[in-house]
Amino acid sequence: MSTRVDPGGPADAASAAARDRTFGPLYSRNARAVIARGLMATKSTNWLVMLSGFFEPVLFLISMGVGLGAIVGAVEGPDGTTISYAAYIAPALLAVSAMNGAVYDSTWNVFFKMNFAKLYQGMLYTSLGPLDVALGEIFLALLRGMLYATGFTAVMGMMGLITSPWALLMIPASVLIAFGFASLGMGITSFLKTFQQMDWINFILLPMFLFSATFYPLSVYPEPIQWFIQAMPLWHGVELLRQISVGVFTGATAVHIGYYLVMTAAGMLLTTLRLRSLFLK
Amino acid sequence: MPFHIPGASTSVRRVHNEAFLPSGTRSGSPPSRPIVIAAEDLTKKYGDLAAVNGISFSVPAGESFGLLGPNGAGKSTAMKMIGGVTRRTSGTLDIMGLDPDTHGPEVRAHLGVVPQQDNLDEELRVRDNLLVYGRYFGLPMSYLKPKADELLEFAQLTDKAKSKVDALSGGMKRRLTIARSLINEPRILLLDEPTTGLDPQARHILWDRLFRLKEQGVTLILTTHYMDEAEQLCDRLIVVDKGRIMAEGSPARLIREHSTREVVELRFGSERNTTIATELDGIGERLEVLPDRVLIYADDGEAALEQVVYRGLRPLTSLVRRSSLEDVFLRLTGRSLVD
Numbered sequence: 179m180s181t182r183v184d185p186g187g188p189a190d191a192a193s194a195a196a197r198d199r200t201f202g203p204l205y206s207r208n209a210r211a212v213i214a215r216g217l218m219a220t221k222s223t224n225w226l227v228m229l230s231g232f233f234e235p236v237l238f239l240i241s242m243g244v245g246l247g248a249i250v251g252a253v254e255g256p257d258g259t260t261i262s263y264a265a266y267i268a269p270a271l272l273a274v275s276a277m278n279g280a281v282y283d284s285t286w287n288v289f290f291k292m293n294f295a296k297l298y299q300g301m302l303y304t305s306l307g308p309l310d311v312a313l314g315e316i317f318l319a320l321l322r323g324m325l326y327a328t329g330f331t332a333v334m335g336m337m338g339l340i341t342s343p344w345a346l347l348m349i350p351a352s353v354l355i356a357f358g359f360a361s362l363g364m365g366i367t368s369f370l371k372t373f374q375q376m377d378w379i380n381f382i383l384l385p386m387f388l389f390s391a392t393f394y395p396l397s398v399y400p401e402p403i404q405w406f407i408q409a410m411p412l413w414h415g416v417e418l419l420r421q422i423s424v425g426v427f428t429g430a431t432a433v434h435i436g437y438y439l440v441m442t443a444a445g446m447l448l449t450t451l452r453l454r455s456l457f458l459k
Numbered sequence: 460m461p462f463h464i465p466g467a468s469t470s471v472r473r474v475h476n477e478a479f480l481p482s483g484t485r486s487g488s489p490p491s492r493p494i495v496i497a498a499e500d501l502t503k504k505y506g507d508l509a510a511v512n513g514i515s516f517s518v519p520a521g522e523s524f525g526l527l528g529p530n531g532a533g534k535s536t537a538m539k540m541i542g543g544v545t546r547r548t549s550g551t552l553d554i555m556g557l558d559p560d561t562h563g564p565e566v567r568a569h570l571g572v573v574p575q576q577d578n579l580d581e582e583l584r585v586r587d588n589l590l591v592y593g594r595y596f597g598l599p600m601s602y603l604k605p606k607a608d609e610l611l612e613f614a615q616l617t618d619k620a621k622s623k624v625d626a627l628s629g630g631m632k633r634r635l636t637i638a639r640s641l642i643n644e645p646r647i648l649l650l651d652e653p654t655t656g657l658d659p660q661a662r663h664i665l666w667d668r669l670f671r672l673k674e675q676g677v678t679l680i681l682t683t684h685y686m687d688e689a690e691q692l693c694d695r696l697i698v699v700d701k702g703r704i705m706a707e708g709s710p711a712r713l714i715r716e717h718s719t720r721e722v723v724e725l726r727f728g729s730e731r732n733t734t735i736a737t738e739l740d741g742i743g744e745r746l747e748v749l750p751d752r753v754l755i756y757a758d759d760g761e762a763a764l765e766q767v768v769y770r771g772l773r774p775l776t777s778l779v780r781r782s783s784l785e786d787v788f789l790r791l792t793g794r795s796l797v798d
Contacts, residue, residue, distance in 0.1 A: 203543070203563035211594035218591060219582035222623075296578035302544055303572040304595035304643075305564040 204450060205309035212301065212314020231282060232326050235275040236333050242393065243267055243339075254395075256417075257426040265339040269423040270392040272330050272348060273355055273415035277383070279326045280356035283319035284363035285379050289370060298453065308453035312446065316360045323356030324349065344425030351422055351435075355415040358438040361445025362411075368452035386412045411441055492519035495647055495678050496541060500550035503536050503702075510536040512702030513550065520646070523679040525689045525696030527784075529792050533702040534682035535575060538649050541680065542572055555646065568596060571640030571648040571677075575655070577632045579624045585635060586611060586620040593642040606642060613668065614638035630661030637668060647678045654688060666691055686785040698791050705791040710784050717790055718782040719744050721760030725753045725767065725774040735772070742766045756782070 243264025255261040291297040301311050327349050334340050363379075370376055390412040396404055407413050418434035421427060496518040503511040511533040518524045526534045539545035540552060543559030543566050552559060559566040580588050589607040590600070611617045614634040619627065627635065633653065640648060653669070654662040669692055673679055683689055689696055690710045698705045698713070706713055723743065727735050729751060736748050743757030757763035760779035767774065 203561065206564040206597070208595070208597050211591070211597065214594055215580070215583070215591045218587055219580070222582050295581060296576070297580060299544075299574070300578040300580070300592075301595055303542055303567060303570075303574070304592065305568045305597060306595050307564055 204307045204454060206305050206307050207310070208306055209310045209313035209317065211306065212311055213317050216314065216318040228322075231275075231279050231322075232329050234278065235271040235326075235330055238274075239264065239268055239271050239330075239333070239337070243337075255424055256421050257424050259424075261341070261424070262339070264337065265341065265423070266420075267393055268330075268334050268337075268339045269348060269419035270390075270416040272327060272334075272352055273412060273419045274387050274392065275326050275330055276323045276352040276355040277359045277387075277412055277415065279323040280319045280358075280360035281363045281379065281383060283322055284316065284360040285367045286376065288315060288364050288367045289376055292368065292456075293371070302453075309450045312361075312364060312449045312453055316357070316364060316446075316449075319360035319364075320353050320356050323360070324353050327352035327356075340423070342423065342425035345423050347422050348419050351418055354435065354438045354442075355418070358411060358415075358441035358445065361442050361449055363445070365445050365448030365452055368449065368456060386410055390416050392416055411437065414438065492521060494518065494553075495520045495555050496524075496680070497553040498537075498541075498550065499552075501537065501540060501547055501552055502549045503533070503540060503545065504548045509702045511540070511547075514697070514699065514702070514704050515550075516697055516704070516707065518678060518680065520678055521673075521676045523673050523681065523692055523694045525693035526680070526682040526699055527684065527686075527689055527696055527788060528682075528699035529684065532699045532792075534699055535651055537699070538651050538680065538682060541647075542570055542649060543567060568643065569646045571643065571645035573633075573636050573640050573648070573650045573653055575651040577636050579632060579635060579639070581624045583624070584620075585616060585622050585624060585627070588624060588635065589639055589642055592639045596643045598643065603642070610638040610641055613641070613671075615664070628661075630657050630664065633657060633661065633665060634668065637665070641672070645677065647680060648672060650679065650681045652683055653681065654683070654685065662688070686783060686788055690784050698788060700792040706787070713787045714782050714784060717787040719756040720758045720782055721756075721763075722780055722782050722786060723755040723757060723760045723763050723767070724776075724778040724780065725755065726751065726776045727753065727772075727774050738770065738772060739767065742770075754786075756786075 243262075247263035250263040252260040253263055253266045255266060298311055302308065331340075331345065331348055334345070366379075367376075370378075390407060390410060392412075396407060396413070399407065414434040414437040418431065418438075421431055421434075494517050496516075498517070499515050500513045501511055501515065502509060502513050514533075514537065516524075526537060528534050536545060540547050541554060541559065543554075543563035546560050554566045555569060557566050580591060583591055586607055589610055590603050593603040593606065594600075608617070608620075611620055614637060616627075616631060616635060616638065619631065624632065624635070637650075637653070650669070654665055657665065666688070669679060669681075673692075679692065681689075681692060693710060695707070695709050696713070697707045706717060708716065726732075732748060732750065732753060735753060736746060739746055739753065739755065743755040743763045745756040747754040747756070755763050755767075764777055764779055767777075
């Protein structure tokens with residue numbers, strides 16, 4: 179019964195490429211098509227929304243760092259030396275910016291594409307597998323996160339808040355932070371069905387932003403709360419960038435990086451499995 | 460102007476292993492028609508509900524094959540299983556020698572899909588929709604650019620190439636969706652209710668385009684609940700109800716087997732309709748009493764009508780018409796509303 183028909187035509191190359199995949203029907207090594215689509219779609223993007231994501235942490239840096247910093251004065255940095263309050267909170271705000279950019283792209287954008295534009299249904303009716311879609315969308319979120327991080331680092335430089343050349347490493351580190359949030363965010367979004375549920379995301383993000391040792395050291399909390407904060411992802415991002423900004427690396431640095439590597443892997447797995455169960459029932 | 464038909468250059472089919480073919484085909488005549496879709500006892504269950512309940516059919520290359528059935532009959536589910544986007548519960552399915560459950564991307568590389576609801580990319584312009592979709596198949600831009608222009612021509616959308624998708628009318632969007640489904644020169648085109656919601660002009664244009672594809676040898680798999688569409692487009696069809704196949708054959712054969720050649724429609728007014736049945740007894744082969752009219756199934760409609768008049772019955776209106784697929788469909792799937 180299985181008379182194998184060689185259909186010919188241009189799709190044969192795609193078909194041949196799909197034949198020796200390692201991830202079976204999940205992946206066809208073509209995430210770049212999803213990326214190309216995303217870049218093309220940015221032509222019709224609302225640039226104001228894009229820019230607001232960049233300016234938000236900059237405004238925080240100016241009001242808190244410059245304004246509040248005038249009363250706070252100098253504080254103790256990660257290496258024990260004193261640094262200005264603005265230099266203390268700037269890396270933390272960069273971590274927040276990476277988180278926000280990644281979360282916005284991987285939650286609201288994905289939510290819309292999944293439930294209203296039916297974009298993924300269309301994609302999965304082609305040679306693309308769910309892993310191609312997940313990788314492509316997450317890459318776009320990272321690209322955006324990287325643009326924000328680069329811009330913010332430049333602003334820090336202009337404000338004289340960069341004291342070590344190591345600070346440039348904050349850009350790739352921000353991308354790692356964004357990767358963790360984007361992959362997990364997309365996986366979580368796949369469970370959400372209504373706008374009310376989407377609001378829960380903000381309900382989690384805002385307190386995380388305010389309390390993850392962003393504006394003051396972790397030591398102000400009683401110990402149980404310290405443990406809780408340390409379990410949250412943003413704290414690791416804040417601490418990681420704060421260490422990098424002054425070029426101090428300890429065992430904790432590896433823990434922070436490890437945290438994001440695990441978060442990313444878990445997020446990718448969740449997203450791929452969810453996309454498969456949603457669209458390849 | 461001679462019309463350039465996309466994909467015409469690749470319509471030659473090759474078969475890997477010639478030993479599978481009957482000996483006659485190797486000597487040249489008649490052209491072989493390999494089976495491109497073979498479903499055996501195909502079943503899909505959602506919990507206890509069987510959306511598709513053990514259907515078997517096979518489709519040779521180049522055929523236009525229809526799945527007819529009321530809403531919820533399992534047509535779309537069957538289509539999704541063919542595309543490998545819904546995993547079957549049991550049974551076997553063979554698409555050009557491959558199992559879509561394990562080789563989804565490979566199978567879909569040779570499928571074109573026109574879903575029930577348009578899912579065009581509203582963030583992209585008309586021509587970009589075609590290019591980007593082609594990229595999803597991993598096709599190179601050097602192939603896609605001329606192909607996109609060719610398909611825009613085919614879909615009569617050339618002057619809309621740079622328009623935004625949401626500026627298109629319903630018929631245009633549908634044509635663009637069909638054009639998009641052809642970007643990879645599919646051997647099999649899956650069309651899920653392709654003309655639902657379109658005005659008659661748009662439907663006829665679409666039928667014309669689909670007929671051209673069929674002429675090029677593209678296998679069409681079509682679900683519809685428009686009987687005229689099925690009669691226009693399908694070489695062969697199955698009538699599906701509650702996940703099972705109720706009948707199978709060409710439109711003409713189904714009409715022959717499940718209905719009479721002609722139908723007489725009589726209206727006596729709603730009060731008399733119910734009581735008239737006994738008075739019409741014996742005329743034609745079968746009688747069906749509906750709230751608003753009475754149908755007499757007969758091979759010779761005029762003769763049946765003469766008998767009605769001869770018995771002194773005076774219908775308010777009478778109509779003799781050819782039996783249609785709709786008569787077959789209603790007979791097989793019932794007249795009650797299914798939701």
